[in-house]
Amino acid sequence: MPMVTREHVLDALRNIVDPDLHRDIVSLGFVKDVVICDGAVKAVIELTTPACPVKDQMKAEAERLIAQIPGVSAVNVEMTAQVRGRSVAPEDLLPEVKHVIAIASGKGGVGKSTVSVNLAVALAQSGAKVGLLDADIYGPSIPKMLGCQGEHPLVESGQIIPIRRYGVSVMSIGFLLEEDQAAMWRGPIVAGTVRQLFADVRWGALDYLLVDLPPGTGDAPMTTAQIVPLTGVVIVMTPQAVAASIAGKSVALFRRLNAPILGVVENMAEFVCPHCGERTAIFPGPGARVFAEKLGAPFLGS
Structure with a gap:
């Protein structure tokens, strides 16, 4: 069975492009973790909002692309979100x-x-x-x-x-x-x-x-x-x-x-x-x- 590497997974995920930012999710830094064990692949994708309207489609596409890599026996894609905040000035009324x-x-x-x-x-x-x-x-x-x-x-x-x-x-x-x-x-x-x-x-x-x-x-x-x-x-x-x-x-x-x-x-x-x-x-x-x-x-x- 071919050996699956982290780079194989990242190369596959580079085919997923954020529809708003028009860049792939790897270059955007959305792929936070890739774990490979005996052909089973787990990938963590972190979006900028939990309300992303294409979250489910993005997860399905990631699972499909990873599953096509030779040597992959199982796929688990976990979708998370971390809302990125604005810069906070010292006099800001709402610092949190x-x-x-x-x-x-x-x-x-x-x-x-x-x-x-x-x-x-x-x-x-x-x-x-x-x-x-x-x-x-x-x-x-x-x-x-x-x-x-x-x-x-x-x-x-x-x-x-x-x-x-x-x-x-x-x-x-x-x-x-x-x-x-x-x-x-x-x-x-x-x-x-x-x-x-x-x-x-x-x-x-x-x-x-x-x-x-x-x-x-x-x-x-x-x-x-x-x-x-x-x-x-x-x-x-x-x-x-x-x-x-x-x-x-x-x-x-x-x-x-x-x-x-x-x-x-x-x-x-x-x-x-x-x-x-x-x-x-x-x-x-x-x-x-x-x-x-x-x-x-x-x-x-x-």
């Missing part, structure tokens, strides 16, 4: 958080908070450490969406301990106000409150902190982009032309503040008939895909 991602929209009622909750829970289910900050001071909805309205977070050593739901650490001004109490605050108080939600909450070590921003270009979005080094911003919109027009103003704000636009999500695109399965567009308009193309930003999904 690797990525801060803002979820924004130009207008209200487009489902931004729904997208924020779904994204946070999906990342947590994939194995990431996730926090969700509801920065909508005037209309906090995250507590109700996650079924934890009426709960009050604990305070330890002057820091607020986030509520845990579905594997996500959650904080909202809604936990600190009565359900029917209005936050009648002007700009400076809003900006100060947003800062406190970052600085005075014990977020701990997180792979991702998602920030559900209020719609528009007011104090909360501006303060967030100015005091926290954002990894990027996800824009949520509906297919309507008016939604695209207003979303463009949010994009302009974040670009002016040097926050990268990660992409555009289209919500409320169509209605699926429960009886026949026919899909019907809900709103007229060119759609978020066209808007994303004009921006030069990725279209993340509908």
Whole structure:
């Protein structure tokens, strides 16, 4: 039986190319370990996020390529993930958080908070450490969406301990106000409150902190982009032309503040008939895909 070497395995794995980075997984340093024993090969591939959409395909392709090497009798490919963080400055409010991602929209009622909750829970289910900050001071909805309205977070050593739901650490001004109490605050108080939600909450070590921003270009979005080094911003919109027009103003704000636009999500695109399965567009308009193309930003999904 031919002898299998580490180089044989690495040569085979060089045929797998990361679809986003456009380089093979060996040169990217994703292959962390190769163990060979009597023809049985174990390879450990470490991705940059546990939520990689091609993780399963990559594992299947790695197993197929290794199995084709002469002398290989068994294959075990283990997929892991290590989220790589941003550089941390001494004055950073979130030194243990690797990525801060803002979820924004130009207008209200487009489902931004729904997208924020779904994204946070999906990342947590994939194995990431996730926090969700509801920065909508005037209309906090995250507590109700996650079924934890009426709960009050604990305070330890002057820091607020986030509520845990579905594997996500959650904080909202809604936990600190009565359900029917209005936050009648002007700009400076809003900006100060947003800062406190970052600085005075014990977020701990997180792979991702998602920030559900209020719609528009007011104090909360501006303060967030100015005091926290954002990894990027996800824009949520509906297919309507008016939604695209207003979303463009949010994009302009974040670009002016040097926050990268990660992409555009289209919500409320169509209605699926429960009886026949026919899909019907809900709103007229060119759609978020066209808007994303004009921006030069990725279209993340509908």
